[in-house]
Amino acid sequence: MTGVNNPTLAIRLVAVGGTGQGNVANWRIDNFSVTALNILPLTTRNFTAAPRNGKVQLDWTGVATHISAYFEVERSDKVNGNYSTIAKIPVSSVGEAAYRFMDNSPLEVDNYYRIRIVDENQKVTYTRILQVRLTGSHLALNNLFPTLVQGNLNLVVSNGNKGDAQIEVIDMAGRIVLKQSLSLNTGSQTIQLNVSRLTRGSYTVLLRKGDQTVQSRFIKQ
Known part of the structure; x- marks a missing residue:
């Protein structure tokens, strides 16, 4: 039912009389109600980031229960710095799916990436932060x-x-x-x-x- 947050299953049984043998009662269902189950939030796993010919390729697996959820790729030059959104990627399908984003214009030296995960209820979570260094050997x-x-x-x-x-x-x-x-x-x-x-x-x-x-x-x- 709309507006109910917790899943509920309620059944009421009513005794309608004995059978005459062992005084065992007959029962009937008087009424019952079922509410909708809570929707699980959007989640991610297997988040990776790696340099590719001067660019940075990000891959992750998303598990979604609603098509209105989305991901935002955020980047910073410091691990505890200010992160800017460089891409918004909508959920491609309900269920598990692979996602990829190519940062074609990464920062010259250190790049710190995280995924901002926004589910269909606008609840926000973040992945861990990954570092990619384009100078030297990463x-x-x-x-x-x-x-x-x-x-x-x-x-x-x-x-x-x-x-x-x-x-x-x-x-x-x-x-x-x-x-x-x-x-x-x-x-x-x-x-x-x-x-x-x-x-x-x-x-x-x-x-x-x-x-x-x-x-x-x-x-x-």
Whole structure:
């Protein structure tokens, strides 16, 4: 029903008499009412940003329940600076869909991006902030999931130039317990790391490429 915020299901049963055996009553439904379920908000996941031939490509997955929702791409030259909207992207379809925006005129050095998410009720949320550096060699660990892991750990990496890299996993005592060499392509990519043989505990994962190092943390269950 319009104007009701909480989902409701109400049913009233009325006894209309016994059956004569065990004095068991017959029942009938006197009335019932059902209200509409709350609509889930617009959400995003898998947000990545990577340099592409002097431009910056942003990708994300959106999950929408209404076509009137939309995304705004915001950019700043500082992580805690003032963010300006550089694009407004409407929801393309109800359900899960992939979205992409190419920033054709990025800032000369540091670019910080976030997605402003506006659902059909005008509720606003934000993604995490991603940095893209166009000068020198760009390397960023955009995401790591799951942070509580048993088997495979996924690293979403943004890379400016193709080249060799190395992953190191370090335990709480500072020991390297896992090492893996790999070749990174230009752009965003997901690297899968098998950590199933590690003992339970907290770990730091380092990604090294040349003189650059990015890191994050995870917990092995």
